[in-house]
Amino acid sequence: MSAATPLPADRPAFAATGRTPLLSVRGVKTFYGNIIALKGVDLDVNEGEIVTLIGANGAGKSTLMMTIFGNPRAREGSITYAGRDITRMPTHEIARLNLAQSPEGRRIFPRMTVYENLQMGAAVNGGAHFAQDLERVCALFPRLKERLHQRGGTMSGGEQQMLAIARALMSRPRLLLLDEPSLGLAPLVVKQIFSVIKDLNERDGMTVFLVEQNAYHALKLAHRGYVMVTGTITMSGTGRQLLDDPSVKAAYLEGGRH
Amino acid sequence: MSAPAPALAAAPAARPALDLQAILKDALLFALVTFGLCVPVVAYRTDLSSTSALDLTPRWGLVAILCGLVFLARLAQRLILASRDARRALTPSPRQATEAVDATPNAAQSVSRFGLPLFLGVALTFPLLAALGTGGLSESRYWIDLGILILTYVMLGWGLNIVVGLAGLLDLGYVAFYAVGAYSYALLSTTFGLSFWICLPLAGLFAALWGMILGFPVLRLRGDYLAIVTLAFGEIIRLVLINWSDFSGGAAGISSIPRITFFGLPFTADEDGFAASLGIPFSPMHRVVFLYYLILVLALITNLVTLRLRRLPIGRAWEALREDEIACRSLGINTTNTKLTAFALGAMFGGFAGSFFAVRQSFVSPESFNFLESAIILAIVVLGGMGSQIGVAIAAVAMVGGPELLRNLDFLKPVFGEHFDPNEYRLLLFGLAMVVMMIWRPRGLISERSPSVVLKERKAISGSLVKEGHG
Ligand SMILES: Nc1ncnc2c1ncn2[C@@H]1O[C@H](COP(=O)(O)OP(=O)(O)OP(=O)(O)O)[C@@H](O)[C@H]1O
Ligand SMILES: [Mg+2]
Numbered sequence: 001m002s003a004a005t006p007l008p009a010d011r012p013a014f015a016a017t018g019r020t021p022l023l024s025v026r027g028v029k030t031f032y033g034n035i036i037a038l039k040g041v042d043l044d045v046n047e048g049e050i051v052t053l054i055g056a057n058g059a060g061k062s063t064l065m066m067t068i069f070g071n072p073r074a075r076e077g078s079i080t081y082a083g084r085d086i087t088r089m090p091t092h093e094i095a096r097l098n099l100a101q102s103p104e105g106r107r108i109f110p111r112m113t114v115y116e117n118l119q120m121g122a123a124v125n126g127g128a129h130f131a132q133d134l135e136r137v138c139a140l141f142p143r144l145k146e147r148l149h150q151r152g153g154t155m156s157g158g159e160q161q162m163l164a165i166a167r168a169l170m171s172r173p174r175l176l177l178l179d180e181p182s183l184g185l186a187p188l189v190v191k192q193i194f195s196v197i198k199d200l201n202e203r204d205g206m207t208v209f210l211v212e213q214n215a216y217h218a219l220k221l222a223h224r225g226y227v228m229v230t231g232t233i234t235m236s237g238t239g240r241q242l243l244d245d246p247s248v249k250a251a252y253l254e255g256g257r258h
Numbered sequence: 259m260s261a262p263a264p265a266l267a268a269a270p271a272a273r274p275a276l277d278l279q280a281i282l283k284d285a286l287l288f289a290l291v292t293f294g295l296c297v298p299v300v301a302y303r304t305d306l307s308s309t310s311a312l313d314l315t316p317r318w319g320l321v322a323i324l325c326g327l328v329f330l331a332r333l334a335q336r337l338i339l340a341s342r343d344a345r346r347a348l349t350p351s352p353r354q355a356t357e358a359v360d361a362t363p364n365a366a367q368s369v370s371r372f373g374l375p376l377f378l379g380v381a382l383t384f385p386l387l388a389a390l391g392t393g394g395l396s397e398s399r400y401w402i403d404l405g406i407l408i409l410t411y412v413m414l415g416w417g418l419n420i421v422v423g424l425a426g427l428l429d430l431g432y433v434a435f436y437a438v439g440a441y442s443y444a445l446l447s448t449t450f451g452l453s454f455w456i457c458l459p460l461a462g463l464f465a466a467l468w469g470m471i472l473g474f475p476v477l478r479l480r481g482d483y484l485a486i487v488t489l490a491f492g493e494i495i496r497l498v499l500i501n502w503s504d505f506s507g508g509a510a511g512i513s514s515i516p517r518i519t520f521f522g523l524p525f526t527a528d529e530d531g532f533a534a535s536l537g538i539p540f541s542p543m544h545r546v547v548f549l550y551y552l553i554l555v556l557a558l559i560t561n562l563v564t565l566r567l568r569r570l571p572i573g574r575a576w577e578a579l580r581e582d583e584i585a586c587r588s589l590g591i592n593t594t595n596t597k598l599t600a601f602a603l604g605a606m607f608g609g610f611a612g613s614f615f616a617v618r619q620s621f622v623s624p625e626s627f628n629f630l631e632s633a634i635i636l637a638i639v640v641l642g643g644m645g646s647q648i649g650v651a652i653a654a655v656a657m658v659g660g661p662e663l664l665r666n667l668d669f670l671k672p673v674f675g676e677h678f679d680p681n682e683y684r685l686l687l688f689g690l691a692m693v694v695m696m697i698w699r700p701r702g703l704i705s706e707r708s709p710s711v712v713l714k715e716r717k718a719i720s721g722s723l724v725k726e727g728h729g
Contacts, residue, residue, distance in 0.1 A: 069588055095590030107585035109578050113709045120578050123571060124590035149709065171590070 020083065022047045022175055022207055023068070028077035030060075030067045037063045039231040040077065045175065045209050050201050052210040052218040052239070054252055055228035061211045062104045064228070065179050069101055070094050081175070096124050100173035104180055104211075106164040110153025114144055117152050117163055121170030130170075137166040140196050158189040165193065169200070175207045176200070182214045190214065194221050215252035219243045227252075281336045289329040296321040335697065373648050381409070381554055385547045395543045402543075406550050406618065408658045410611055413557035415638040415650040417607030420564055422636065423645035424573065425600035426580025428485040431472070431492025432635050435465040435605040437499065437627035439612020444512040444622045445505075454518055454617050458610060465609020466602040468495075473601035477594055480583070492632055499624040511623025518549060518617045549618050556614060560607045561647055567603075568710045576600050577645075577710075634658075641695060643702025652703055661688050 021044035030038040037060045045051045055061050067074050068081075070091040079087045086094050095101075100121075109117050118137065122130050138145035141162040147155060152163060161181055168176060178197070182190040194217055200206045212218035219225050219239040227235040227248060235242065242248050303315040380387070384405050388398035414436065421429045442461035446452045452460075476487050499506045506512070517525065523532040525545035533540035567573035575596045578586050587593050616622050638657050642649030664687055695703075 071584065071587065090592075091587040092590050092592045095588055101588045103585065103588060107582050107588075109581040109585065111581055111707050112574075112577060116574060116577075116709060119574060120586075120589055120591075123575065127571070167589070 021045055022082060023209065024080045025064070025068065026078050026080075028064070028067060028074040028079060030063055030072055031075050032063075032072065037231055038067060038074075041228075041231070041233055043226055043233060043236075045207060047174075047207055048201070048205055049224060050197065050208045050210060050222045052212055052222035052225045053228055054212055054215045054218060054225060054242075054248075056251070057213075058230075059228045060231040061228055062179055063231075065101065065103070065177050065209075065211055068094075068177065069099075095171070098172065098174040099177070100168040100171045100175075101177040102164040102168040102179065102181060104183075106160050108152040108160055108163050108167065110151065112152055113149050114152060114155070114163055115148045117167050118144075118170050121167035124171045129172075133170050133172065137169050140169075140199070141166055158185045161185060161189075161193065165196070173206065175209065177209045177211075179211045180213055181210070182212065182217070190217065197221065215248070216243070219248075277340075281333065281340070284336060285329050285332040288332040289325045292325045292328040293321065296324055300324065373652075377648065377651060381405075385550055395541060395547075399543065399546060402546050402550050404659065404662055406546070406553055408655055409550070409553040409557050410615065411635065411638060411658045412651050412654040413553065413560050413611045413614075414608060414635045415642065415654045416557065416560040416564060416647065417604050417611065418635050419604075419639050419642075419645065419647070419650050420567075420576070420607070421600050421604035422639050423650070424564075424568070424580065425576040425597065426644075427597060427600060428481060429488045429601075429604070430485045430629075430632055430636065431488035431490070431495075432604070432608055433627045433629070433631040434472070434492040434495040435468060435608030436612040436615065436631065437495055437624070438465045438468050438605075439609030439614075440616040440622045440626070441499065441506060441512070441612075442609065443613035443616040444515050447516045448512060448514070451516075453522070454516070454613070455521065458613050461613035462606040462609040465612065466606040469601040469603075469605025470598055472605075473598045477597055489629070489632075492627075492629060496624050496627050499627070506624075509624060511621060511625075513621045515616055515620040515622065517620055518545060518552070520548060549614075553611075553614055556610055560610075563603075563607075564647065572596070572599060574710060577707075637692075641692070641702055643699075643704040645707055646702070646704035649702055649704035660691065661685065664688060 023043075023045040025041055025043040028038055028041045029036065041060075041064055043051075043053070043064070053061050053064065063072070066072060068079055068086075070086065070089055074087055077087070078085060081094075081097060081099060084097070086097065109120065112120070115134075118134060119127065119130070122133060138148075143159055144162055144166055147159065152160065155163065161183070165178065165181060168178075181193050181197070185193070197208055197210065198221060201208055210218055210222060219242050222239040225237065225239050225242045226233050227242065235245070235248065237245070243253070301317060301321050303317055305313045305315065307313040385395075385398070385402050388401035388405070389395045392398040392401065414432070417435075418429065418432045421427050421432070439461040442464045443454065443457040446457045446460060447454065472488065472491050476484050479487060500509050502508070519525070520532045523530070523535055525532050525542075525548065527540040528534065531540065532544055564573075568577070575586065575591050578589075578591065579593060579596050579600075583593055586596070615626070619626075634657060638653045639650055641657065642651070642653035664683075
């Protein structure tokens, strides 16, 4: 295990700021029944950053994302978002705090059309500036614009993934949580989705927390990264540091450079 | 890579040559099973002889006919399915990717386009049609009563459709709310002398309240578990009505409930009755026709409210809830409130229908609200295709009207002999029809969900697709 020190970022904009992070997770423990899935996780996401979390299957990455959203609840520790303690908040109230999520497995509404799915995404702000946001996500994913009236469930996997991200964007989030957006997608589509994430971050200043199996691309894209092993964060550092770390290379990048 | 290609090309060509042997075998198997079932049930007719011993009359001819029928039916089904599959294999399904993009309306939309005006037209003119068909208003009583019955179930189906079809909450105890509505009117009118027009909204309110009361404990349940609890709830309400005699009159029920008035004018032959006030000759049919239009209006209100709500955030939240509860919550939807409103609204319409039931019968007893009622209403929703309004209406007509029409099966007498009683076979045939229906359309009559928003850009989009060659 290498001792990548906390946050000497290669993007000075964030390293210099000493303010409190947008999202901070402190000592969070989550259980499924009696089984412990998160064994005390500490993690920060600063405003304007892309932070990625990598780890093997079953490490607890999705669990952490869901815990941030209050389902399941953290049994110990605290989660603070924009200065508010959201540890005990119900999921639907968390979703109203400019915090959006594209969960694992996409979870779009299969029998509803793309348009209706996007409307559901805008539900938190009651459909204000819906037309504008629709235009924006259609510009990001022209594919969706072509298929606004197709049922979500009949779209291809990649299109569904685009829809899941677009739906999350409809609420104009300040922090976007993405769980494995590249899952099962062709390399070209992965590239497209990652470039959208980059655009959102650089142009709109959106903060992104990205869970990925595709460690190489994710670490290249992210300002900072964390590595999770069986419910604990074992390493953190800038994307570059982690990419160059021999143990990360051995565990997550072997043959992964596609 | 070249090996699979010929196989792929050969597959459609090989299809039309049906595997007749397998199909015949399959049909024979079905006939055999039918035979097995027939031996204990049909083969011998038991009659009490004069010495009160059992007389057995063999009926092997009937068994043979039944087995033959099943054989032929299965054969036909397999052949039709096989030829359909062959056709599908030759032409790639045009629905796969383009279903909603192309501008042709889907089944739900085309049915609504032509079916809805037709349905509405028939419903509006039904008493007139019945009177013309039978040769007089009084003679048409049977048909108008049947119409009222069907419309009651249409309304109940539409009410339950909110809970089951839209919100996806399987409710087997819907009849409880029907009962709450009926007893609300019965009790309020007999004890406080309140008129129907005041009791109707109150009954809806009470039922909605009970919907919430049921909703709270079952918020965390889904699917089978929810079904069991709602089933129990329905039974509890019925048992309370039976056993709490002081309150509800017990198993004997409540009788002489005041009849409907024309907004205050009673349908009697008196001076201040409806007919006298209008200066027309009195007829008992006035009340029946009025009841018919009352339930029609109530049913249409249910439909309009549902259609309207589907376009509002709450309706969309119901549907999203049906599809994925977790996704709903992470999109900021309060699933608790969403479920409770679905239960409450569905129950409210059940309550309206219940108070209509009470005012029409002027008698209520717990026996009218048993589980079979819930099952029929649920069957209407499922047969209609969950969530489809017009499908539910068609299913209600079939489910309620069907058994009635089957009373007139006298023409089968020459086939089955003189002591064939259509009434005995009515439910059997009806069950058969339902089985056939579920094979033919396993997801209900109208299974396609029609989108709640259809934009005008639709055509433009498909046009641009054609240009780019995506279609
Ligand atoms: N609902 C659940 N009930 C019980 N155990 C669960 C549940 N969900 C997840 N787990 C367990 O918690 C652990 C962490 O799962 P999680 O889904 O967070 O992994 P992950 O890091 O997202 O993996 P992957 O990369 O495969 O998505 C796993 O051992 C998993 O079996
Ligand atoms: Mg995961």
